Amino acid sequence: MSAAPLTDFSRLCVHTITTKPWSIEEATEHYAAAGVAGVTVWRQWLDGREIAAVGENLRSVGIEIVSLCRGGFFPALDEAGRRAAIDDNLRAIDEAEALGAPLIVLVCGAAPGQPLQTSRDQIVAGIEAILPRCQETGIKLAIEPLHPMYADTRSAVNTLTQANDMCERIGDPLVGVAVDVYHLWWDPRLPVEIERAGQADRIFALHVCDWRVPTEDMLNDRGLMGEGCIDVRQIRGWVEAQGFDGMIEVEVFSNRYWAMDQHEFLDKIKTAYLENT
Amino acid sequence: MSAAPLTDFSRLCVHTITTKPWSIEEATEHYAAAGVAGVTVWRQWLDGREIAAVGENLRSVGIEIVSLCRGGFFPALDEAGRRAAIDDNLRAIDEAEALGAPLIVLVCGAAPGQPLQTSRDQIVAGIEAILPRCQETGIKLAIEPLHPMYADTRSAVNTLTQANDMCERIGDPLVGVAVDVYHLWWDPRLPVEIERAGQADRIFALHVCDWRVPTEDMLNDRGLMGEGCIDVRQIRGWVEAQGFDGMIEVEVFSNRYWAMDQHEFLDKIKTAYLENT
Numbered sequence: 001m002s003a004a005p006l007t008d009f010s011r012l013c014v015h016t017i018t019t020k021p022w023s024i025e026e027a028t029e030h031y032a033a034a035g036v037a038g039v040t041v042w043r044q045w046l047d048g049r050e051i052a053a054v055g056e057n058l059r060s061v062g063i064e065i066v067s068l069c070r071g072g073f074f075p076a077l078d079e080a081g082r083r084a085a086i087d088d089n090l091r092a093i094d095e096a097e098a099l100g101a102p103l104i105v106l107v108c109g110a111a112p113g114q115p116l117q118t119s120r121d122q123i124v125a126g127i128e129a130i131l132p133r134c135q136e137t138g139i140k141l142a143i144e145p146l147h148p149m150y151a152d153t154r155s156a157v158n159t160l161t162q163a164n165d166m167c168e169r170i171g172d173p174l175v176g177v178a179v180d181v182y183h184l185w186w187d188p189r190l191p192v193e194i195e196r197a198g199q200a201d202r203i204f205a206l207h208v209c210d211w212r213v214p215t216e217d218m219l220n221d222r223g224l225m226g227e228g229c230i231d232v233r234q235i236r237g238w239v240e241a242q243g244f245d246g247m248i249e250v251e252v253f254s255n256r257y258w259a260m261d262q263h264e265f266l267d268k269i270k271t272a273y274l275e276n277t
Numbered sequence: 278m279s280a281a282p283l284t285d286f287s288r289l290c291v292h293t294i295t296t297k298p299w300s301i302e303e304a305t306e307h308y309a310a311a312g313v314a315g316v317t318v319w320r321q322w323l324d325g326r327e328i329a330a331v332g333e334n335l336r337s338v339g340i341e342i343v344s345l346c347r348g349g350f351f352p353a354l355d356e357a358g359r360r361a362a363i364d365d366n367l368r369a370i371d372e373a374e375a376l377g378a379p380l381i382v383l384v385c386g387a388a389p390g391q392p393l394q395t396s397r398d399q400i401v402a403g404i405e406a407i408l409p410r411c412q413e414t415g416i417k418l419a420i421e422p423l424h425p426m427y428a429d430t431r432s433a434v435n436t437l438t439q440a441n442d443m444c445e446r447i448g449d450p451l452v453g454v455a456v457d458v459y460h461l462w463w464d465p466r467l468p469v470e471i472e473r474a475g476q477a478d479r480i481f482a483l484h485v486c487d488w489r490v491p492t493e494d495m496l497n498d499r500g501l502m503g504e505g506c507i508d509v510r511q512i513r514g515w516v517e518a519q520g521f522d523g524m525i526e527v528e529v530f531s532n533r534y535w536a537m538d539q540h541e542f543l544d545k546i547k548t549a550y551l552e553n554t
Binding site: 117153158188213 | 389390392393394397424425426428429430439462463464465488490491495505506508
C-alpha cells in the first residue's frame with residue numbers, strides 16, 4: 001500500500017512559507033533554478049505586488065501555481081466579524097484569479113468564546129457565502145483539517161472525517177479537502193477517510209512534512225520528511241491509490257530551517273523528497 | 278445538558294502532580310486542611326516511602342485515595358522493552374494495593390519507530406498480561422486517551438472512540454476509561470462516546486483542567502477550569518448523565534502555577550472548582 005519512491009521533481013511543490021526568508025521574487029528564481037515544479041503562494045508574499053505579474057513571472061520560468069494559501073477563518077463571535085471574514089475570502093478569490101491559482105486552501109478558523117459546533121456551522125455558512133464567486137471563476141476550495149492542537153483558534157475542523165462530512169453537507173464539486181500528513185497522521189480513520197474523499201473526487205491537495213520527536217514548538221517545529229514519526233510514504237500511497245497524481249506540497253514551518261541558508265535547505269528538501277516521501 | 282454548579286468540595290480530588298512542589302506528606306497535610314476530599318497519587322510521590330503508611334496517613338485525615346497515576350507505556354520496539362513495561366505495571370499494581378488505591382490510570386504509550394497500530398496491539402497485549410493480577414486484587418485500570426499531540430511518544434490511544442473500542446476488545450469489567458477534558462474536548466464524537474462508555478459502566482475517572490489560549494507549552498501550560506476554551510461543565514454534564522458521581526480530579530501541569538505559592542494555588546483551584554467546573 002506504500003507508494004513507490006519518487007524519482008524526479010516533476011511533482012515537487014514548495015510553499016512560499018517553507019522558505020520564509022525568501023520574497024516571492026527570490027523564491028521564483030531559486031525554485032526554478034532548483035527544478036522545483038510547483039509553488040503554493042501564501043498571501044503575505046503578494047503584499048505590495050502586482051499579482052498578475054507574479055503569476056506570469058512564475059509561469060514564465062516553468063513553475064506551476066498549485067494553490068493560494070490561505071482563506072478561511074470564518075468563525076467570529078459577532079456578525080461583523082463573520083462578514084469581514086467573508087469579505088476577506090472574496091478578496092482571496094480575486095487574488096487567486098489574478099495569480100492564476102486554481103485552488104484556495106482553507107484554514108477554517110475557530111472562535112474560542114463559542115462552542116466548536118457553532119464555529120463549524122459558521123464555517124459552512126462562510127463557504128456557502130463565497131461559493132457563487134467560486135462558481136463564476138472556477139476556483140476550487142480545499143478544506144484542510146488541522147491537528148486538534150489547533151482547535152482553540154485555528155480550526156474547528158480537526159479530522160478528515162469532519163472535512164468529508166462538511167464537503168457532503170455543502171455538496172459542490174468545487175469544495176474538497178487538503179490532506180496534510182502533519183495534521184492527520186495519528187488518526188486511525190485516516191485510510192478509510194482518504195478512500196471516502198477519493199471516491200467523491202474530493203482530494204484536492206497533499207501536504208507533506210514530518211512530526212519531530214520531540215516537537216518543541218506547537219507551530220514552528222515541523223520536520224522534513226523522514227525526520228519524524230510519520231510514515232509519509234504510506235499516506236501518499238493511500239492518497240495515490242485513489243487516483244491522486246497532483247503535486248506533492250512541502251509545507252514546513254520551522255524556526256530552525258528558516259534560520260539556515262535557504263539554498264542549503266532547498267537541497268535538503270529535495271533529498272527528503274526523494275528518500276522519504 | 279450542562280451540569281449544575283458544584284456547591285461543596287465533597288467530590289474535589291487533586292492530583293499530587295498538580296501541586297508538584299509539595300511532597301506527599303505536605304500534600305496530605307495541606308489538602309486535608311483545605312477540605313480536599315480525594316487525591317490521585319502519582320507514583321513518583323511514593324519514592325522512598327513506606328507505601329502502606331502513606332495510604333494510612335491519607336485515610337487518617339479523611340482523604341480518599343482515588344487512583345494511582347500512572348501505569349501504561351506498554352509499546353516498545355523490542356520484546357525486552359515490552360517485558361520491562363509489563364513488569365513495571367505489575368509493580369504499579371503492587372503499589373496500588375499497598376496504598377489502597379482502587380484504580381490505576383494508564384497512559385498507554387507509543388513507540389515512534391513503529392506504526393501506531395502496532396503500538397495499539399502492544400497496549401492491548403500489555404493490559405491482558407497484567408489483568409490476572411488485577412483480578413486477584415480487584416484493582417481496576419482506566420485507559421486514558423491522550424490528546425493527539427502526544428501520539429508520538431505518550432499514547433497511541435488518542436480518542437475516546439479508540440479507548441472504548443479497546444475496552445470492548447479486552448472485555449473485562451476491570452478495564453474502563455478515564456475522561457480527561459484536556460485531551461478530549463475538541464472531538465465531535467465526545468458526547469456519543471461518553472454515552473457509549475457510560476452504558477457499558479466504563480467511566481472510571483473524570484479529569485479536569487482547561488486549555489489556555491494560547492497554549493505556550495505542549496506539556497506544562499494547562500489552565501485552571503475557566504481559564505481556557507473548554508466547556509468543562511458541559512462535559513461533566515455528559516459524564517454525570519451516565520450516572521457518574523465519582524470524584525472530579527483536578528490535574529494541572531503548569532510551570533506558572535508550580536512557581537507560585539501552593540497554598541494560594543490551592544485556593545484558586547477551589548474557586549475554579551466551584552465557579553467553572
